[in-house]
Amino acid sequence: MLGKLVDAVTNILAELCGWFLLLVMGLIITDLISRAIGTPIYGVAESAMFVMIAIVYMGLPYAEATRAHVRVELVLDALPPRVRAVFDLVIYILVAGTMAIALYAVVLNAQTSYYSRQAIAGPTPLLIWPVKFVMVAALALYGLRIVMNLVQIASGVVAPDRQEKVN
Amino acid sequence: MDPFTLTGIVAIVALLGLLLFGVHLAVAFLLVGFMGTLTLLNSTAAISLIGETMYSAIATPTYTVLPLFVLMGAFAAASGFAEQAYRSIHQAAARVPGSLAIATSFGSAAFATICGSSLATASVFGRIAYPEMRRYGYDRAFALGSIACSGTFASMIPPSGMFILFAIFTETSVGRLFMAGIVPGVLTATVYALSMWLRAKRNPRLAPISDEERAVAPRDRVKALGGLWQIAILGTVVIGGMYAGFFTATEAGAIGAMGTLLFGLANGPLRRFQAFRGALRESAQITATLFFIIIGALFFSRFLGLTRIPYNLTLFLESWDVHRAVILTLILATWFVLGMLLVQTAVFALTLPILFPIVVGLGYDPIWFCVIAMKMNEIAGVSPPVGLNAFSLAGSAGKDVRVDHVYRGVFPFILCDLAVLALLIAVPSIVTFLPDLMFD
Amino acid sequence: SFATNTPPNNMRGEAEQIFLEELANASNGEITVIPYWGASLLEGAETLGGVRDGVADMGFVNINYYPNQLLLNSAYNLFPKGPSEYENIVWAFDQMYEQIPELDQEFADLGQRIVYKYGVTPYAGTFKSPVEELSDMEGMRVRAASRWYLNLLQGIGATPVSMPWGDLYQALQTGSIDGVFTNIDGIHRASLDEAAPNVYFMPDLWLAIPFIITINENKWQSLSDAQKEAFATAAEAATERFGDVWDSTIERILSEEEAAGITVVTAPPEATETFAALPEVETNQALWADEARSAGAEDPEAILQKFDDIIAEAIDR
Ligand code: NA
Ligand code: NA
Numbered sequence: 001m002l003g004k005l006v007d008a009v010t011n012i013l014a015e016l017c018g019w020f021l022l023l024v025m026g027l028i029i030t031d032l033i034s035r036a037i038g039t040p041i042y043g044v045a046e047s048a049m050f051v052m053i054a055i056v057y058m059g060l061p062y063a064e065a066t067r068a069h070v071r072v073e074l075v076l077d078a079l080p081p082r083v084r085a086v087f088d089l090v091i092y093i094l095v096a097g098t099m100a101i102a103l104y105a106v107v108l109n110a111q112t113s114y115y116s117r118q119a120i121a122g123p124t125p126l127l128i129w130p131v132k133f134v135m136v137a138a139l140a141l142y143g144l145r146i147v148m149n150l151v152q153i154a155s156g157v158v159a160p161d162r163q164e165k166v167n
Numbered sequence: 168m169d170p171f172t173l174t175g176i177v178a179i180v181a182l183l184g185l186l187l188f189g190v191h192l193a194v195a196f197l198l199v200g201f202m203g204t205l206t207l208l209n210s211t212a213a214i215s216l217i218g219e220t221m222y223s224a225i226a227t228p229t230y231t232v233l234p235l236f237v238l239m240g241a242f243a244a245a246s247g248f249a250e251q252a253y254r255s256i257h258q259a260a261a262r263v264p265g266s267l268a269i270a271t272s273f274g275s276a277a278f279a280t281i282c283g284s285s286l287a288t289a290s291v292f293g294r295i296a297y298p299e300m301r302r303y304g305y306d307r308a309f310a311l312g313s314i315a316c317s318g319t320f321a322s323m324i325p326p327s328g329m330f331i332l333f334a335i336f337t338e339t340s341v342g343r344l345f346m347a348g349i350v351p352g353v354l355t356a357t358v359y360a361l362s363m364w365l366r367a368k369r370n371p372r373l374a375p376i377s378d379e380e381r382a383v384a385p386r387d388r389v390k391a392l393g394g395l396w397q398i399a400i401l402g403t404v405v406i407g408g409m410y411a412g413f414f415t416a417t418e419a420g421a422i423g424a425m426g427t428l429l430f431g432l433a434n435g436p437l438r439r440f441q442a443f444r445g446a447l448r449e450s451a452q453i454t455a456t457l458f459f460i461i462i463g464a465l466f467f468s469r470f471l472g473l474t475r476i477p478y479n480l481t482l483f484l485e486s487w488d489v490h491r492a493v494i495l496t497l498i499l500a501t502w503f504v505l506g507m508l509l510v511q512t513a514v515f516a517l518t519l520p521i522l523f524p525i526v527v528g529l530g531y532d533p534i535w536f537c538v539i540a541m542k543m544n545e546i547a548g549v550s551p552p553v554g555l556n557a558f559s560l561a562g563s564a565g566k567d568v569r570v571d572h573v574y575r576g577v578f579p580f581i582l583c584d585l586a587v588l589a590l591l592i593a594v595p596s597i598v599t600f601l602p603d604l605m606f607d
Numbered sequence: 608s609f610a611t612n613t614p615p616n617n618m619r620g621e622a623e624q625i626f627l628e629e630l631a632n633a634s635n636g637e638i639t640v641i642p643y644w645g646a647s648l649l650e651g652a653e654t655l656g657g658v659r660d661g662v663a664d665m666g667f668v669n670i671n672y673y674p675n676q677l678l679l680n681s682a683y684n685l686f687p688k689g690p691s692e693y694e695n696i697v698w699a700f701d702q703m704y705e706q707i708p709e710l711d712q713e714f715a716d717l718g719q720r721i722v723y724k725y726g727v728t729p730y731a732g733t734f735k736s737p738v739e740e741l742s743d744m745e746g747m748r749v750r751a752a753s754r755w756y757l758n759l760l761q762g763i764g765a766t767p768v769s770m771p772w773g774d775l776y777q778a779l780q781t782g783s784i785d786g787v788f789t790n791i792d793g794i795h796r797a798s799l800d801e802a803a804p805n806v807y808f809m810p811d812l813w814l815a816i817p818f819i820i821t822i823n824e825n826k827w828q829s830l831s832d833a834q835k836e837a838f839a840t841a842a843e844a845a846t847e848r849f850g851d852v853w854d855s856t857i858e859r860i861l862s863e864e865e866a867a868g869i870t871v872v873t874a875p876p877e878a879t880e881t882f883a884a885l886p887e888v889e890t891n892q893a894l895w896a897d898e899a900r901s902a903g904a905e906d907p908e909a910i911l912q913k914f915d916d917i918i919a920e921a922i923d924r
Contacts, residue, residue, distance in 0.1 A: 057455070072513075074508070223650050
């Protein structure tokens with residue numbers, strides 16, 4: 001149930017990221033044209049940057065779901081399946097732990113940013129906290145995704161036969 | 168040894184260990200960097216630094232250049248441009264020994280002017296060129312080797328996602344790097360084509376000439392090249408626009424993506440909503456994974472900066488009384504070995520921020536050095552056991568193709584790469600004259 | 608440790624290096640600072656938080672990077688005309704922090720205190736086509752960094768443009784902008800005067816904000832009284848030394864530019880008067896006062912008045 005929901009949200013976010021990319025493209029072209037005709041619009045490049053940051057974090061859960069994150073499986077592939085599963089488990093515990101720390105750090109950072117009304121320097125002092133809270137939400141979903149993978153791998157290690165059947 | 172240096176060395180060893188045992192690249196950077204900062208400072212500082220870096224590492228308006236060129240590449244791949252390039256050049260090269268392989272080399276180079284991803288190029292040509300070459304009885308290793316290696320042109324010939332990454336790690340200008348890659352990229356494609364021709368001529372069993380090819384008239388050749396007009400327009404607008412200075416690299420990315428989208432819609436393929444959405448999702452995924460690596464790498468290099476190892480290493484190398492060529496050779500050898508074992512992004516994210524200032528301090532041209540690094544990056548992409556281009560090709564070329572089939576065919580091309588590399592080192596102006604012409 | 612975004616080999620690097628040297632002198636070698644140059648540890652906009660959390664013990668702070676967090680400190684930007692002698696510039700900086708405790712309080716709220724302030728060179732514009740007087744800028748697309756200066760440029764009839772620092776050289780070369788308005792050593796350091804070889808130098812238009820080095824408050828409290836005293840001594844000695852560098856740098860830049868065939872026009876005092884009398888100066892101040900009030904400042908107008916008085920006094924010194 002939870003799995004299905006997370007899957008759905010992950011896919012929606014990935015799709016949204018794609019449309020956001022088109023938005024970034026549009027923003028940059030708007031910036032270029034507006035400057036060329038002598039009526040520059042302020043904050044367009046900065047807005048494009050904010051959208052880009054949102055894309056990066058919102059795309060992470062999808063990249064995890066499709067196992068697109070870059071890793072070296074050279075050694076893992078050489079191991080017998082049982083040992084490999086244990087290794088995979090350890091790796092995912094490390095990944096989950098690291099991302100938990102990162103999530104905690106970004107939560108603190110976003111909070112500070114909100115209370116201090118942190119803004120970017122430039123013609124229009126755009127507030128930064130909204131994009132930082134997008135980061136928090138996306139990282140939380142990414143964390144959930146990792147925990148789900150972790151559970152799946154763990155069940156594979158504990159009861160390899162059942163895992164076999166599921167596959 | 169002081170505790171800072173010791174922490175740094177332990178961290179580097181731990182990082183390599185984690186990478187080899189399959190921890191995600193970005194996560195390994197973050198984890199080791201965090202533990203290291205924790206050791207050197209305290210938990211408040213470490214949490215603060217990682218939390219801030221997660222945002223600020225990518226909060227630079229100029230970085231929007233990367234997703235834009237990724238988007239352009241995805242649209243190009245989905246729009247049938249690779250097929251167009253391949254067929255046109257094959258027609259034009261008919262009856263030349265090894266014509267299909269030569270079409271792969273120059274076709275990849277042409278496609279590289281609108282696509283910045285080696286992996287995408289290798290996988291697209293794996294789908295188009297491999298079945299074709301097998302149909303005409305080409306040797307399997309020869310065919311696969313030529314596709315995997317030609318795919319790397321996408322990184323050397325602009326636009327190039329990898330050059331953008333290099334620019335981020337070395338703080339050099341994306342525009343200059345793009346200009347610098349053109350000649351070495353075309354040169355490599357030419358050397359490849361020459362070697363293919365020579366090998367096919369000496370050993371016709373590698374690449375038999377088909378009857379269809381014998382029927383191609385000179386007029387057909389010219390007409391076939393005309394089929395490249397869309398790619399020519401897109402490539403000229405993007406590269407030429409940057410060269411002439413009509414727009415910055417970021418703006419070129421936006422315009423290129425827009426142009427590719429329009430051609431893709433006009434030609435048909437992108438009108439299928441599924442294909443269009445697929446291209447969008449793919450770009451988002453690549454953007455996310457690449458930037459996540461950038462975030463991790465920058466955090467790790469901040470930690471490494473804290474240990475002052477890069478600083479001390481610079482001092483040492485500056486005072487080390489050997490010819491600078493020795494140091495350059497050492498660096499190339501390190502890259503070669505790391506490039507065999509690791510994913511390229513890991514190799515260069517780990518080493519470029521540290522090595523770059525040293526090499527520039529030794530008096531080498533910064534842009535030239537990035538192109539040399541790119542040449543090593545191309546080799547690393549196809550060298551066993553970890554060669555991403557080979558993986559991506561094996562995944563796309565069909566069920567009967569295994570990675571080791573690809574590896575069997577890459578060696579002659581790596582020799583070509585090394586020859587080009589030697590030439591670039593011997594005559595640096597091959598690299599630097601175009602960017603210099605552009606800016607001075 | 609000390610984090611800064613400048614490399615050691617330019618004018619700003621020199622200013623900071625002199626301070627670190629004087630600090631070692633004044634403490635008889637007791638205080639040694641490990642510098643992290645060129646944003647290798649913290650970016651410009653991260654230093655405030657980094658010093659607060661102890662990532663670095665000391666850091667370089669550019670007030671303009673923190674439009675809301677250092678809103679009161681940013682009031683410097685509202686006064687385009689200022690003293691043109693380095694000694695008087697620093698005097699004005701010192702007076703403001705002495706007379707307006709709210710300025711220091713903004714730093715105290717972020718867990719740090721100021722240990723050194725220095726100033727950089729005055730404003731200049733560098734343009735693609737000749738600029739002999741202010742009115743020549745009319746209709747030109749000119750880039751400036753702060754929102755306050757963009758408003759002023761609008762006031763003299765230019766089209767103000769905002770653009771990342773790193774894109775400027777190419778943007779000038781390609782003509783997507785016609786000029787850049789910033790401090791003259793910034794222009795020269797980034798070779799912008801090469802891409803747009805018409806420099807309009809305004810020696811009386813000071814770069815009003817002090818460039819600041821802060822120290823983490825806890826670190827400060829852990830120092831002995833003698834060590835704290837060393838910081839004050841070092842600041843004084845460094846200011847003295849940097850004053851000479853400041854004068855000679857401007858001379859050197861101007862002569863290098865002339866030697867390179869760049870047209871350099873030095874603005875007469877009247878041009879500065881025109882600039883200072885722009886109605887945008889007042890609207891800027893009113894806008895700032897509104898924002899400061901909504902951010903909780905009690906009497907922003909009083910702060911502005913003090914700024915005005917001190918700067919006037921500094922100019923007359
Ligand atoms: Na390319
Ligand atoms: Na490799």
